[in-house]
Amino acid sequence: MAAAVDRIRRPASIPRPPDRYRSLIAVVSWAAPAALILIVGVLFQQAWPSVTRFGLGFFIGSEWNQVTDHFAALPFIFGTVVTSAIALAFALPVGIAVAVLLAEPGAQGVRGALGTGIELLAAIPSVVYGIWALYVLAPWTLLHIEIPITDHFGSIPFLGGIPRQTSLFTAALVLAVMILPTLSAVSRDVIRAVPRGLRESTFALGATWWETTWKVVLPAARAGLFGATVLALGRALAETVAVAMVIGNRPEIPSSIFSPGYTLAAVIANEFAEATGDVYQGALVELGLVLILVTLTVNVLALLLVRSASARPAV
Amino acid sequence: MRRNLWRRFGSTFAMGAVYGLTGLALVPLGLVLWFTTAKGLPSVAHMEFFTNAQRPSGIPGGGVANAIVGTAIVVSLASLAAIPIGVLSGIYLAEYGAGRWASWVRLASDVLVGAPSIALGLFAFALVVVPQHHYSAIAASVALSVLMLPVVIRTTEGAVGLIPNGLRESGLALGLPRWRVSLQLILPAAAPGVITGALLAIARAAGETAPVLFTALGNQNLVFDPTRAMSTLPLVVFRDALTPYKDLQQEAWGAALLLMVMVLVINLGSRWVLRRQIRLARQL
Numbered sequence: 001m002a003a004a005v006d007r008i009r010r011p012a013s014i015p016r017p018p019d020r021y022r023s024l025i026a027v028v029s030w031a032a033p034a035a036l037i038l039i040v041g042v043l044f045q046q047a048w049p050s051v052t053r054f055g056l057g058f059f060i061g062s063e064w065n066q067v068t069d070h071f072a073a074l075p076f077i078f079g080t081v082v083t084s085a086i087a088l089a090f091a092l093p094v095g096i097a098v099a100v101l102l103a104e105p106g107a108q109g110v111r112g113a114l115g116t117g118i119e120l121l122a123a124i125p126s127v128v129y130g131i132w133a134l135y136v137l138a139p140w141t142l143l144h145i146e147i148p149i150t151d152h153f154g155s156i157p158f159l160g161g162i163p164r165q166t167s168l169f170t171a172a173l174v175l176a177v178m179i180l181p182t183l184s185a186v187s188r189d190v191i192r193a194v195p196r197g198l199r200e201s202t203f204a205l206g207a208t209w210w211e212t213t214w215k216v217v218l219p220a221a222r223a224g225l226f227g228a229t230v231l232a233l234g235r236a237l238a239e240t241v242a243v244a245m246v247i248g249n250r251p252e253i254p255s256s257i258f259s260p261g262y263t264l265a266a267v268i269a270n271e272f273a274e275a276t277g278d279v280y281q282g283a284l285v286e287l288g289l290v291l292i293l294v295t296l297t298v299n300v301l302a303l304l305l306v307r308s309a310s311a312r313p314a315v
Numbered sequence: 316m317r318r319n320l321w322r323r324f325g326s327t328f329a330m331g332a333v334y335g336l337t338g339l340a341l342v343p344l345g346l347v348l349w350f351t352t353a354k355g356l357p358s359v360a361h362m363e364f365f366t367n368a369q370r371p372s373g374i375p376g377g378g379v380a381n382a383i384v385g386t387a388i389v390v391s392l393a394s395l396a397a398i399p400i401g402v403l404s405g406i407y408l409a410e411y412g413a414g415r416w417a418s419w420v421r422l423a424s425d426v427l428v429g430a431p432s433i434a435l436g437l438f439a440f441a442l443v444v445v446p447q448h449h450y451s452a453i454a455a456s457v458a459l460s461v462l463m464l465p466v467v468i469r470t471t472e473g474a475v476g477l478i479p480n481g482l483r484e485s486g487l488a489l490g491l492p493r494w495r496v497s498l499q500l501i502l503p504a505a506a507p508g509v510i511t512g513a514l515l516a517i518a519r520a521a522g523e524t525a526p527v528l529f530t531a532l533g534n535q536n537l538v539f540d541p542t543r544a545m546s547t548l549p550l551v552v553f554r555d556a557l558t559p560y561k562d563l564q565q566e567a568w569g570a571a572l573l574l575m576v577m578v579l580v581i582n583l584g585s586r587w588v589l590r591r592q593i594r595l596a597r598q599l
Contacts, residue, residue: 019493020494021492021493021494021497022407022411022493024403025403025404025406025407025411026407026411026416028400028403028404028407029403029404029407029408029417029420029468030420031400031404031464032404032420032423032424032427032464032465032468033419033420033423035423035427035461035464036423036426036427036430038438039430039434039435039438039461042438042441042442043434043437043438043441045441046437046441093336094336094337094339094340095340097332097333097336097337097340098336098337098340100333101333101334101337114337114341116583116586117341117344118340118341118344119582119586120344120579120582120583121340121343121344123518123519123578123579123582124344124347124522124575124578124579125521125522125523125524125549125574125575125578126522126523126524126525127522127524127549127552127553127571127574128347128351128522128552128571128574128575129347130524130552130553130556131351131552131556131567131568131571132346132347132350132351132571134556134557135350135354135556135564136346136350177343180340180343184340208322208323208325208326209326209329209330210325210326210329210330211322211326213329214329231429234429235429237431238429238430238431238432238433238434240431240432240433240524240525241524241525241549241553245553245556245557265431265433265525268433268436268437269433269524269525269528272436272437272440272528272529273528273529273532284437285437285441288431288433288434288437289434291431291433291434292430292431292434295429295430295431296426296429296430298429299425299426299429299430300422300426303422303425303426
């Protein structure tokens with residue numbers, strides 16, 4: 001019966017005029033995903049000579065020799081991971097502190113100025129950080145951090161050796177400064193998304209500001225904060241020129257964080273323009289491919305974490 | 316009672332620590348601003364810095380005119396591609412962006428923001444430099460346009476999303492076709508936000524080194540032909556800073572100062588415009 005009525009009542013579908021505009025801009029919007037796929041595809045194709053020649057050995061060996069055409073990625077992977085990890089260790093407490101303060105209700109004026117300052121930190125081009133790090137930060141770090149530490153704690157693994165101005169440690173310090181804005185801006189949004197009721201009820205129970213922040217707000221924002229950290233990690237892994245200027249450019253696995261090293265992005269920046277031969281160029285592109293695949297994975301993971309954290313309904 | 320006192324003290328102490336760490340975060344900003352200004356000013360004080368092309372070390376009167384022109388050309392070409400595509404994509408996301416496809420576009424552009432800029436350089440090298448057999452400003456523009464695209468998309472989406480639905484509905488009620496509502500009504504209303512996004516993307520692109528390293532490559536001469544190799548300001552900073560020559564290092568500091576001032580002006584200016592836009596949109 002109902003079906004019969006339905007058949008009578010519903011008019012034959014009115015042909016809507018085709019929305020050509022919508023179709024057109026829908027096609028245009030393919031640009032971003034298409035670019036992403038194209039980049040990975042093109043890099044894969046360019047890296048092919050190296051992929052077929054070295055196979056998985058590319059990730060195990062540590063030789064980087066242009067003369068014998070033998071290339072392996074381990075020193076660069078090591079340098080990238082170590083500098084990013086140290087940078088995160090430095091940036092994390094500072095970034096979370098900034099985020100906590102920025103997310104705090106009230107004090108609009110101070111917070112606005114502070115937020116602007118942190119965002120300007122993100123706007124400064126990485127090459128400006130690079131020149132500053134090379135001529136100001138690196139000499140200072142050598143005198144006031146690296147030499148005292150190697151003198152007193154030199155027997156601890158990775159803290160010994162002969163300290164250099166250009167080292168994994170200096171690169172990590174610059175990276176820490178550079179990822180700070182990402183870390184604090186995303187963390188701020190995540191902390192803000194914590195339901196206000198949670199804060200207020202904790203205060204109502206007599207908890208202090210710190211107890212509320214440390215035991216209630218931050219744990220509630222845990223997943224999103226993890227996402228922010230991962231996002232910052234992605235930025236650190238991808239950073240190129242500032243690192244290339246202060247890491248010392250030595251393709252080996254150093255025994256100390258105060259020794260020169262190399263990162264994936266830095267070696268591409270320094271050597272690609274002069275690279276001759278399919279294998280050498282292919283090896284460099286393969287490093288780039290590794291880098292982009294890792295950062296893409298890291299970014300997708302982080303975005304999903306942050307999004308699910310910020311999308312929570314407010315109480 | 317004593318316990319509560321301890322708790323209050325602990326909280327105050329922790330708040331002090333949070334303020335301290337935040338202050339620490341601003342220290343590098345101050346240091347970078349200060350040193351770049353102090354070391355860059357002597358170069359910028361000469362008029363030749365803006366009017367002459369680069370010269371080899373030891374020859375006085377060198378400038379960065381070639382890099383200023385190069386930056387302008389490379390970034391303009393990149394904007395020509397990235398801004399129209401980015402704005403239309405952003406409108407699509409804001410107006411029809413409920414479906415699954417739109418969420419893929421959003422994810423792709425968010426991920427593209429974090430893509431390593433050096434990989435974009437490799438991409439443009441393979442796509443443009445390899446078939447043409449020579450370095451060119453166009454290749455650098457291709458790399459930079461990919462870099463700018465996601466920024467333009469997301470800021471446009473945000474700006475268009477702020478426009479109240481009443482405007483759209485009144486346009487449609489007057490019988491305007493959708494494309495006219497979208498491009499002639501909504502887009503002008505959202506213009507300040509869209510322009511801000513475009514400017515931020517331009518500032519970011521102009522400051523990038525990694526994508527232009529082996530696409531534009533660098534060029535000591537003043538050239539205007541985008542099919543030739545060109546220098547940009549970040550390239551001057553990167554290459555000159557690493558030379559052992561004092562005069563070239565000085566030039567690098569000058570170029571760094573120029574770059575920093577440009578980026579800061581665009582950022583602060585656009586922040587001001589954006590804030591006004593949001594306030595106006597709330598009043599509608």
